Amino acid sequence: MKSAEIIMQCLKKENVRVVFGYPGATVIPIYEALRKSDIEHVLVRQEQAAGHAASGYARATGKVGVCIVTSGPGASNIITGIAAAYMDSIPMVVITGQVKSSLIGRDVFQELDITGAAESFTKYNFLVKKAEYIPKIMKEAFYIARTGRKGPVLIDIPVDIMDEDIDDFEYPQTVDIRGYKPTTEGHVGQIRKIVDRIKNSRRPIICAGGGVILSNAEKQLREFVEKSHIPVVNTLMGKGAMNEDSNYYIGFIGTHGFDYANRAVESADVLILIGSRASDRTTCGIGSRFAAEADIIHIDIDPAEIDKNLNADIPVVGDIKIILEKLSRMICPLDTEKWIYKIKEWSENSDPDENSTEKVNPKIILNKISDLLENDVILTADVGQNQIWCARNFKILGDRKFFTSGGLGTMGYSIPAAIGAKIGCPDKRVVAFVGDGGFQMSMFELGTILEKRINIIIVLLNNSGLGLVREIQRNNHFEEFEVNFEANPDFVKLAGAYGLLARRVENNVEFKKAFQEALYSDKTFLIECIVDPLENTF
Amino acid sequence: MENHSGVLSKVAGLFSRRGYNIHSLTVGITGDPTISRMTIVSLGDDYIFEQISKQLNKLIEVIKVTDLTDVPAVYRELCLVKVSANSKYKLLIMEIVNTFRGNIVDMDEKSLTIEITGDEKKISAFLGIMKYYGIKKIVRTGLTAIQRGNKLEDNVGVK
Numbered sequence: 001m002k003s004a005e006i007i008m009q010c011l012k013k014e015n016v017r018v019v020f021g022y023p024g025a026t027v028i029p030i031y032e033a034l035r036k037s038d039i040e041h042v043l044v045r046q047e048q049a050a051g052h053a054a055s056g057y058a059r060a061t062g063k064v065g066v067c068i069v070t071s072g073p074g075a076s077n078i079i080t081g082i083a084a085a086y087m088d089s090i091p092m093v094v095i096t097g098q099v100k101s102s103l104i105g106r107d108v109f110q111e112l113d114i115t116g117a118a119e120s121f122t123k124y125n126f127l128v129k130k131a132e133y134i135p136k137i138m139k140e141a142f143y144i145a146r147t148g149r150k151g152p153v154l155i156d157i158p159v160d161i162m163d164e165d166i167d168d169f170e171y172p173q174t175v176d177i178r179g180y181k182p183t184t185e186g187h188v189g190q191i192r193k194i195v196d197r198i199k200n201s202r203r204p205i206i207c208a209g210g211g212v213i214l215s216n217a218e219k220q221l222r223e224f225v226e227k228s229h230i231p232v233v234n235t236l237m238g239k240g241a242m243n244e245d246s247n248y249y250i251g252f253i254g255t256h257g258f259d260y261a262n263r264a265v266e267s268a269d270v271l272i273l274i275g276s277r278a279s280d281r282t283t284c285g286i287g288s289r290f291a292a293e294a295d296i297i298h299i300d301i302d303p304a305e306i307d308k309n310l311n312a313d314i315p316v317v318g319d320i321k322i323i324l325e326k327l328s329r330m331i332c333p334l335d336t337e338k339w340i341y342k343i344k345e346w347s348e349n350s351d352p353d354e355n356s357t358e359k360v361n362p363k364i365i366l367n368k369i370s371d372l373l374e375n376d377v378i379l380t381a382d383v384g385q386n387q388i389w390c391a392r393n394f395k396i397l398g399d400r401k402f403f404t405s406g407g408l409g410t411m412g413y414s415i416p417a418a419i420g421a422k423i424g425c426p427d428k429r430v431v432a433f434v435g436d437g438g439f440q441m442s443m444f445e446l447g448t449i450l451e452k453r454i455n456i457i458i459v460l461l462n463n464s465g466l467g468l469v470r471e472i473q474r475n476n477h478f479e480e481f482e483v484n485f486e487a488n489p490d491f492v493k494l495a496g497a498y499g500l501l502a503r504r505v506e507n508n509v510e511f512k513k514a515f516q517e518a519l520y521s522d523k524t525f526l527i528e529c530i531v532d533p534l535e536n537t538f
Numbered sequence: 539m540e541n542h543s544g545v546l547s548k549v550a551g552l553f554s555r556r557g558y559n560i561h562s563l564t565v566g567i568t569g570d571p572t573i574s575r576m577t578i579v580s581l582g583d584d585y586i587f588e589q590i591s592k593q594l595n596k597l598i599e600v601i602k603v604t605d606l607t608d609v610p611a612v613y614r615e616l617c618l619v620k621v622s623a624n625s626k627y628k629l630l631i632m633e634i635v636n637t638f639r640g641n642i643v644d645m646d647e648k649s650l651t652i653e654i655t656g657d658e659k660k661i662s663a664f665l666g667i668m669k670y671y672g673i674k675k676i677v678r679t680g681l682t683a684i685q686r687g688n689k690l691e692d693n694v695g696v697k
Contacts, residue, residue: 119548119551120551120555123598124598144598177598178540178601179540179597179598179599179600179601303595304593304595307585307588308589
């Protein structure tokens with residue numbers, strides 16, 4: 001059997017049904033094996049999108065996303081996709097072709113040291129030196145990607161190795177990497193300490209981060225909250241962990257969060273950080289002064305995140321799902337009525353967001369669609385004002401999910417991620433929000449949408465520029481510079497050229513009409529919303 | 539850590555990327571040929587040490603990280619130094635070398651090359667004295683260490 005066919009067999013053993021990729025010279029043997037297999041291949045239009053699509057697929061399905069790209073420029077193009085997955089801890093295996101083994105290091109055509117380049121933003125990477133190592137490498141790669149703190153793993157395979165003949169193929173049953181033993185069970189003593197500390201707290205608060213979602217622990221979190229009566233705030237990556245129609249849900253915190261939610265954290269006496277790394281976005285850059293009044297309980301699967309940004313009074317390393325289950329069994333309900341009432345008072349007295357009256361108001365339309373959409377919709381957001389508007393105004397109910405590039409903040413994430421999500425969950429509705437900047441960074445993926453008939457709704461918030469950068473310039477009293485698109489293409493015509501249905505809407509009423517049309521359409525729909533350039537995130 | 543090519547560069551890369559200081563670094567194979575032991579001397583506060591240790595543990599090739607900062611251990615480093623030594627001073631220098639239990643490993647009319655091993659204090663003291671005579675070149679390996687006593691901080695590398 002050719003090595004390339006063995007690679008396909010390994011993918012099948014790992015339950016891979018779809019790969020996202022873009023062929024090139026050094027991956028032709030793999031593509032030949034792929035053609036003969038029954039694994040679906042999604043041809044993207046640029047390799048960065050393969051990374052983002054695999055990310056959307058992984059987040060939607062809980063499986064490991066897989067990409068196949070060629071050497072040289074293919075590998076360098078997917079770097080951003082890999083780094084974005086690394087920063088948000090998304091499980092992914094990226095297979096890159098490499099030039100012939102004997103030519104490595106000679107600067108030949110389309111040669112790039114991807115294993116060296118991607119070192120700092122892959123969980124691990126492999127350069128295959130012998131074809132017989134492939135089954136073990138594949139087994140280990142998938143294991144590393146989906147265990148512990150999840151993340152991207154890269155496998156660089158020289159083209160001559162892909163073409164080698166191997167006699168027998170045995171897929172390893174077990175993995176044993178002596179330097180990698182992630183802790184999943186939380187320490188019982190620490191968990192008991194948590195219960196004791198919480199028992200005596202008067203103003204406890206839970207901060208749910210992306211880790212809750214990566215651990216598939218939404219149900220466990222919600223059960224814990226119902227049992228303990230502790231109010232919940234979320235980080236950007238944690239949006240989706242807690243259902244936002246719960247009495248215990250407070251709001252989104254951080255630099256672009258709600259001030260009453262930030263105030264709740266500031267006033268808490270116990271802060272339970274679950275699956276959040278307390279990034280500078282979450283702590284508003286104040287570092288260790290975050291939640292200064294509170295004892296901090298930090299539950300995370302990555303021990304390196306504990307005590308990195310905040311001092312943890314009670315740290316617990318482990319799988320959030322397992323730890324929350326244990327906590328739920330041991331916790332008794334607290335009397336948090338007065339505390340929650342006070343926080344709700346703050347929220348009622350806080351300044352409402354500014355609302356423009358004429359053009360489409362993203363905050364209002366997001367509220368509207370929160371009522372119109374199903375309880376298992378997947379919403380993707382790009383980066384910038386569109387992302388913040390979604391984070392602040394889209395309501396998470398039931399099983400709704402929200403995907404965005406939080407850690408790296410990569411523009412052009414939304415549309416390919418929505419493609420990946422739809423391919424992973426074809427029966428769910430997927431809506432992608434994107435700005436005119438992010439759209440132009442990813443509009444080539446309309447080609448993938450056309451070819452694969454990906455039925456999603458794209459809401460393009462067109463404020464003729466890079467909204468958030470512009471807002472920051474304004475806030476700093478700088479003159480706007482290079483943040484305005486003096487000329488944008490006719491996006492509706494462009495979408496039409498790609499076979500999409502498209503509407504341009506100039507106000508909220510027109511939007512509602514167009515959105516309802518999109519909901520009932522069985523074709524991919526793009527709604528271009530004209531948004532006032534002066535519209536702020538809040 | 540695993541004795542694979544590229545691991546040294548990974549560890550060095552981790553340190554430089556995160557801004558941790560590498561004062562010295564030595565690495566060599568252990569009793570188990572698949573495992574090597576690396577000894578790094580770094581300067582920093584408690585927070586930095588905790589971070590260094592955790593980030594190193596995250597590297598998949600790293601099997602175990604031990605902090606020897608406050609543990610009784612034997613430290614050794616090897617130093618080769620070429621000192622100016624004309625006939626007037628040669629014997630004097632050789633006396634000093636003997637006192638420090640070093641060895642003369644090369645000699646010509648103008649210089650002596652000395653090999654000396656010891657902990658950092660001893661090497662620095664010796665070099666301090668040699669400075670007076672004129673040091674032409676110093677080559678140092680950096681520290682390696684082994685814990686004192688019978689208790690092992692780890693039994694990695696024992697076969």
